Amino acid sequence: MSDEERARRWTLALGVDEDESGLSPSDQRMSAALTALYGDGESEKKGRGGLGASAPRVAKWLGDIREFFPAPIVQVIQKDAFERKGLRQMLLEPELLANIEADVNLVADLVALRGAMPDKTKETARAVICKVVAQLMERLERRTADAIRGALDRSRRTRRPRFGDIDWPRTIHRNLRHYQVAQRTIVPETLVGFMRQQRRIVDLDEVVLCVDQSGSMASSVVYASIFAAVMASLPVVATKLVCFDTAILDLTEELADPVEVLFGVQLGGGTDIDRAIGYCEERIERPGKAHLILISDMYEGGNAASLLDRLARLTVAGVNVIVLLALTDTGRPSYDPQLSARVAVLGIPVFACTPDQFPDLMATALRREDVHLWAADRDIKLVRAEE
Incomplete structure (x- = not known):
């Protein structure tokens, strides 16, 4: 091993400040990934680094770890992160999870960490992911379906449309005379909608x-x-x-x-x-x-x-x-x-x-x-x- 390679490894092991280390950009990323979990002594005193339970960049950190280390080492580092940074406690306590604002970042972190989770934790993680996915589906599904339903021929009309193909403005206009004052609503006796093309x-x-x-x-x-x-x-x-x-x-x-x-x-x-x-x-x-x-x-x-x-x-x-x-x-x-x-x-x-x-x-x-x-x-x- 050359003196240069030996110095590089000691620098990575000791976690010297990146701007003073002379490390390459790739080695700086490796050093930052390790410091985030294990600290470098001084950084822990200063409060730097850490993968706190709500950190939104866990998936990015795990990606760096997988890039720089072989699979057996990655598994060891993941388990260390799970134990050292409170991630296990967060995921194993449903009451705590219920009070966490789950979002896309948290879903990404849970997916990235699943390889280090015990079975009980995976069940809790799946429940959180299901909740966030359901919220996102509710937000995005209808807009996506309406926007790309390219099988509709909007140049042709039908009075027997499927529910998703009803032209509501025209239907309301056509049925204004059926307005029910007592119920304050319109009874649509005639539906107007788009005719679907028959596509193979x-x-x-x-x-x-x-x-x-x-x-x-x-x-x-x-x-x-x-x-x-x-x-x-x-x-x-x-x-x-x-x-x-x-x-x-x-x-x-x-x-x-x-x-x-x-x-x-x-x-x-x-x-x-x-x-x-x-x-x-x-x-x-x-x-x-x-x-x-x-x-x-x-x-x-x-x-x-x-x-x-x-x-x-x-x-x-x-x-x-x-x-x-x-x-x-x-x-x-x-x-x-x-x-x-x-x-x-x-x-x-x-x-x-x-x-x-x-x-x-x-x-x-x-x-x-x-x-x-x-x-x-x-x-x-x-x-x-x-x-």
Whole structure:
């Protein structure tokens, strides 16, 4: 072992301040990940570091740990985090969980930690995840379904519509004469609605959500899983969900239950976008009817040149490719600007999106309208080709 390597290891072991250590950026991330759990003596006195029970970046921290250490070491570090930072107590006490404001960040943390949880804790974690998923589904499901139900032919009317196809403004106007004063309501004797097109399965648009499950993308994975489950429930699109790090996880068959989807995700680790896009490319059956939504921060650990070739080939074949750098409530991504700009050169829209914007984005994509224009109209910052 060289003197330089020996000095590097001692620096990592002792946890010297990053700005004084001379460590590379990668080693600084490793040092920060270890210091967050084990401290460096001085930082504990100053109150720095720590993975407190409500920390919203546990998934990111676990992602870094998985990137830098082999699986057996990761398991030891996860268990240490579970014991040392109070996470076990938080998850094992239902009364405490009931008073915690559960959100997407907490769901991501629970999913990331599940490998270190005993069975009893997993039951509690599942209950919390179910609660948050139910809240998100209530918030997002109807808007998503209404926005992308592309099988409606709105140029044709029917007086025997399905409930979801009723044109309420026209129905109310048509039945104003049936207003009941005593009940202060209208009795709709005549319904007016949209007539569904009869579409064969082979004509359905394909939507492939290809989602980066590295630790930094944790919240995006949660939202993408919920949207995939909603779209899979609609008979007007054929939806696939593919999650990846350096491995690929096809969760399409699990989409009936978004909670099961989340428990199938493995947050953290490296990133091989090229391999994931290659997997999706092989499973796109009708390029002219396909929409590939890549959700990734574009920090590629695989072959960037090959990735660009694949994306260019898909675009030429007619696939509607969109890159979302994040699918989060803030809509402010941390991403690789160089690779993102090279993707933008291909004419592919590259930007971040909030969950509330996503249904309208999908409707725009399914209509094959200009996504660049859609984003610009909403003051969404697009990555420029010259960045």
